[in-house]
Amino acid sequence: MITPALRGFVLDASVEDGVDPAQDVPPAVLTALSQAFTSVPDRGAARTRRCLFLDTFDWRLYRAGLVLELEQARGGSRLLLSKADGTPQADQAVTGWPPRRPGLAWDMPAGPVRDRVVVLAGPRALLPVVKAAGTVGVTRLVNTDGKTVARLYAENLSVTSPAPSAGGTTTAVLPFRLSVAGVRGYPGPARKVVGLLAALPGVTHASQGVFAAGLAALGRHPAEHISGPDAELTADMPAATAVARLLLRQLDTLEQNVDGVLRDIDTEFLHDLRVAVRRTRSAIKLLAEVLPEDVAAHYGAEFKWLGDLTTPTRDLDVHLLGFDATAGQLRAAAPADLEPFRLFLHHRRAREFRRLAAALRGPRFRALAQDWRKVLLELRDASARPGAGRRRRRPLAAAALATATTGKAFRRIVSQGRAITAESAPESLHNLRKRAKELRYLLEFFAPLHDPHAYRKVVGDLKSLQDCLGDFQDSQVQREELQALAAQMLAAGAAPAATLLAMGEIAANLIDSQAAARDDFARRFARFAGPAGQQRVAVLLAGPGQDKAAQEKTAE
Amino acid sequence: MKIYATYNIKGGVGKTTAAVNLAYLSAAAGRRTLLWDLDPQGAASFIFRIKPRVKGGGKALIRGTRTLDDAIKGTDFDDLDLVPADFTYRNMDLLLGGAEKKAVRQLAQLLEPLGADYDHVFLDCPPSISLVSENVIHAADVLLVPLIPTTLSVRTLDQLTEFVGGFDGRRPDVRAFFSMVDRRKKLHVQITQDLRAERAGLIASAIPSLSLIERMSTERAPVTAFAPRSVAARAYQDLWSEISRIPVLDIRDILMAGGGGHGYGENAHRNRRRGPGYRCRGTRHQDQEGHGQCRAAGNWCADRAPACAGPAR
Numbered sequence: 001m002i003t004p005a006l007r008g009f010v011l012d013a014s015v016e017d018g019v020d021p022a023q024d025v026p027p028a029v030l031t032a033l034s035q036a037f038t039s040v041p042d043r044g045a046a047r048t049r050r051c052l053f054l055d056t057f058d059w060r061l062y063r064a065g066l067v068l069e070l071e072q073a074r075g076g077s078r079l080l081l082s083k084a085d086g087t088p089q090a091d092q093a094v095t096g097w098p099p100r101r102p103g104l105a106w107d108m109p110a111g112p113v114r115d116r117v118v119v120l121a122g123p124r125a126l127l128p129v130v131k132a133a134g135t136v137g138v139t140r141l142v143n144t145d146g147k148t149v150a151r152l153y154a155e156n157l158s159v160t161s162p163a164p165s166a167g168g169t170t171t172a173v174l175p176f177r178l179s180v181a182g183v184r185g186y187p188g189p190a191r192k193v194v195g196l197l198a199a200l201p202g203v204t205h206a207s208q209g210v211f212a213a214g215l216a217a218l219g220r221h222p223a224e225h226i227s228g229p230d231a232e233l234t235a236d237m238p239a240a241t242a243v244a245r246l247l248l249r250q251l252d253t254l255e256q257n258v259d260g261v262l263r264d265i266d267t268e269f270l271h272d273l274r275v276a277v278r279r280t281r282s283a284i285k286l287l288a289e290v291l292p293e294d295v296a297a298h299y300g301a302e303f304k305w306l307g308d309l310t311t312p313t314r315d316l317d318v319h320l321l322g323f324d325a326t327a328g329q330l331r332a333a334a335p336a337d338l339e340p341f342r343l344f345l346h347h348r349r350a351r352e353f354r355r356l357a358a359a360l361r362g363p364r365f366r367a368l369a370q371d372w373r374k375v376l377l378e379l380r381d382a383s384a385r386p387g388a389g390r391r392r393r394r395p396l397a398a399a400a401l402a403t404a405t406t407g408k409a410f411r412r413i414v415s416q417g418r419a420i421t422a423e424s425a426p427e428s429l430h431n432l433r434k435r436a437k438e439l440r441y442l443l444e445f446f447a448p449l450h451d452p453h454a455y456r457k458v459v460g461d462l463k464s465l466q467d468c469l470g471d472f473q474d475s476q477v478q479r480e481e482l483q484a485l486a487a488q489m490l491a492a493g494a495a496p497a498a499t500l501l502a503m504g505e506i507a508a509n510l511i512d513s514q515a516a517a518r519d520d521f522a523r524r525f526a527r528f529a530g531p532a533g534q535q536r537v538a539v540l541l542a543g544p545g546q547d548k549a550a551q552e553k554t555a556e
Numbered sequence: 557m558k559i560y561a562t563y564n565i566k567g568g569v570g571k572t573t574a575a576v577n578l579a580y581l582s583a584a585a586g587r588r589t590l591l592w593d594l595d596p597q598g599a600a601s602f603i604f605r606i607k608p609r610v611k612g613g614g615k616a617l618i619r620g621t622r623t624l625d626d627a628i629k630g631t632d633f634d635d636l637d638l639v640p641a642d643f644t645y646r647n648m649d650l651l652l653g654g655a656e657k658k659a660v661r662q663l664a665q666l667l668e669p670l671g672a673d674y675d676h677v678f679l680d681c682p683p684s685i686s687l688v689s690e691n692v693i694h695a696a697d698v699l700l701v702p703l704i705p706t707t708l709s710v711r712t713l714d715q716l717t718e719f720v721g722g723f724d725g726r727r728p729d730v731r732a733f734f735s736m737v738d739r740r741k742k743l744h745v746q747i748t749q750d751l752r753a754e755r756a757g758l759i760a761s762a763i764p765s766l767s768l769i770e771r772m773s774t775e776r777a778p779v780t781a782f783a784p785r786s787v788a789a790r791a792y793q794d795l796w797s798e799i800s801r802i803p804v805l806d807i808r809d810i811l812m813a814g815g816g817g818h819g820y821g822e823n824a825h826r827n828r829r830r831g832p833g834y835r836c837r838g839t840r841h842q843d844q845e846g847h848g849q850c851r852a853a854g855n856w857c858a859d860r861a862p863a864c865a866g867p868a869r
Contacts, residue, residue, distance in 0.1 A: 140632070145605045145607070146605050146776065147604075147605035147606060147632065148632040183629075183630035184628055184629060184630035184637055185627075185628055185629030185630055185637075186629070186630065
């Protein structure tokens with residue numbers, strides 16, 4: 001056990017030179033410690049260290065400030081969860097984990113680590129990120145009575161990346177690491193060791209744990225996973241450049257998820273791919289004025305094809321992800337009645353997934369991704385060239401495009417929403433949901449250009465409206481799908497009566513939740529589109545620092 | 557947490573060497589182990605190279621101005637810690653007596669907070685019958701009595717058994733083992749054989765009289781650590797193998813096993829010897845439903861009730 005606050009030290013090459021394999025510790029270190037202690041190598045305690053660090057594809061644990069380590073030893077493996085600074089959080093013994101193929105977090109063996117990880121990882125798989133292996137030498141530091149009063153651990157580790165990133169390396173050797181463990185009842189000597197080590201030239205306090213050091217050495221960084229707005233977007237940037245950049249970002253996200261979809265690692269790869277497609281389609285539609293004329297029509301249709309291609313698999317994923325929760329809500333039927341339905345969903349999903357995978361490996365998708373990138377790169381470079389946009393008197397700036405399109409999208413929602421009454425058909429709410437999504441995407445695209453405070457308020461209102469519209473529409477869609485799936489199960493002779501009855505009960509529950517969402521719509525829409533909501537949008541569109549001016553204008 | 561105490565009214569019978577080696581073997585088996593050197597001579601502390609000094613002395617521990625946890629020192633061995641001796645322990649009788657009249661459970665109370673930290677605690681006691689020994693006997697689950705095979709030693713065992721038998725309430729399991737046995741002495745061989753035939757509950761393993769055991773004070777380590785394959789080490793290993801099989805019930809074992817039953821309340825700890833299938837120490841207990849009584853110490857409880865009343869089996 002490493003004494004807390006005696007985190008560790010890293011040695012640079014000058015000190016590392018001449019490590020005597022019999023001693024495990026560089027001679028310079030031993031000489032420094034000999035002022036106060038006698039060093040005794042503890043051969044029996046020396047060991048090899050093999051560990052694997054895991055995280056989700058989108059670094060959910062890292063972003064929560066946690067590190068998940070699988071320590072592999074001959075006697076059995078242990079899962080250790082710690083904070084980024086090394087403070088232990090939970091640990092548990094595991095056998096036969098992880099599986100050869102990346103496993104979902106909720107398939108981890110039961111224990112305190114799983115309990116913490118599942119909450120953060122949700123439906124995602126845990127992927128190996130960094131492997132570390134090497135030797136750990138132990139030196140006992142003894143006082144004049146011959147009593148061990150501290151222990152020095154010397155780690156000589158190399159790291160490998162199971163999935164190297166572009167430009168990164170696959171293997172790297174970490175700098176020699178030393179750490180000090182105090183012996184209970186002897187805090188003074190441990191502090192003394194730390195003092196002597198800290199004073200040694202070439203020895204520095206370790207600012208990172210093995211995981212962070214391994215990531216750095218392998219050239220990997222969580223930022224390689226693209227998410228969130230493009231921080232480099234500026235208000236003065238030509239609008240075409242901004243649009244090209246944000247569309248390139250969506251294309252990067254899309255391509256980044258393709259491998260995970262094809263390997264069917266977890267359902268979120270397909271979800272994230274679909275979000276990138278939807279964002280791309282919205283951008284093509286709403287920001288068409290800065291795109292070449294023929295581009296919008298052609299690629300709009302191509303991305304619609306891609307979106308439609310992914311829908312059946314995702315719909316089945318949604319059914320399966322919420323299956324247990326849905327089954328748990330049954331009152332008349334028993335959850336076991338639904339098992340044939342689950343089996344049917346799995347079969348259907350496997351079939352739809354094969355179709356999807358074939359298309360993603362096919363020439364049409366490859367050509368779409370390649371050509372689209374080419375178009376966007378040309379647009380970005382051409383618009384950034386001096387003299388570009390000279391046909392306009394003043395080239396349109398990113399901020400102006402953001403204001404115009406966001407304002408227009410907002411006004412459209414207000415007018416469509418106001419037309420919805422209690423008698424309106426479900427399609428009217430579905431259409432409003434699509435408009436709300438478009439506004440949300442526009443807000444997210446141009447987020448770096450907005451005042452963060454005003455942005456959060458508008459997005460908060462919009463999110464509340466979207467949740468309500470989403471509940472309404474999802475209930476509608478799922479009910480229709482249930483009916484279609486029940487018909488297919490009947491046709492396939494795979495529908496026992498008990499299962500159909502249970503599916504009927506689910507459909508009835510969906511009607512209830514849809515009705516609840518419908519009842520809540522008026523209140524949420526009023527909050528979003530009422531005078532206060534309009535005021536918040538006005539402040540947002542007035543630009544950073546314009547709150548007062550916008551308020552005065554609205555007051556007039 | 558199981559508490560073992562090596563104790564004998566007589567001195568020089570191998571209490572410290574037994575405590576040191578048994579504690580080491582317990583730790584080597586992966587059990588978190590604490591050894592408390594209660595003998596002011598500090599022989600166990602010396603063997604582990606730890607200075608026989610406790611800040612504030614025995615007085616601070618007994619009066620509670622310093623917790624036992626503060627006094628603990630790590631030994632050179634994994635999972636083995638030690639509370640060192642202190643010369644003020646020579647006055648421990650006075651310190652214990654000063655708190656209240658006949659305070660016989662104070663050591664047990666001092667150890668109680670360490671229940672979650674250690675699996676096994678060994679108490680290395682000074683010789684004599686005193687308030688300290690009474691405290692030790694009240695705290696211990698198993699009283700290990702090293703016995704040199706001589707007539708006088710057998711007499712002291714009788715005295716001790718009688719002394720413990722006179723206790724009200726819970727009593728430790730008294731287990732004697734032969735120590736410092738010299739096979740060249742006829743008397744040793746004779747008494748060892750006779751006593752084994754006469755008395756049940758005597759531990760079969762015996763510790764021979766060997767110079768290697770005496771070398772512990774020069775090597776400053778348990779013989780089981782510096783000469784693990786020696787005859788002496790093997791004798792201690794056999795002894796530990798027998799002792800570790802003595803059933804001792806820990807209240808936490810009952811609670812973790814979900815053995816709520818009736819009466820597992822605040823008295824549960826006090827009644828911890830009266831669990832399922834374990835040897836009953838209580839002589840005058842009756843369970844809450846009034847089922848019978850168990851008057852003879854050493855009976856086996858068949859009942860899960862904390863107040864033992866089950867038929868002896």
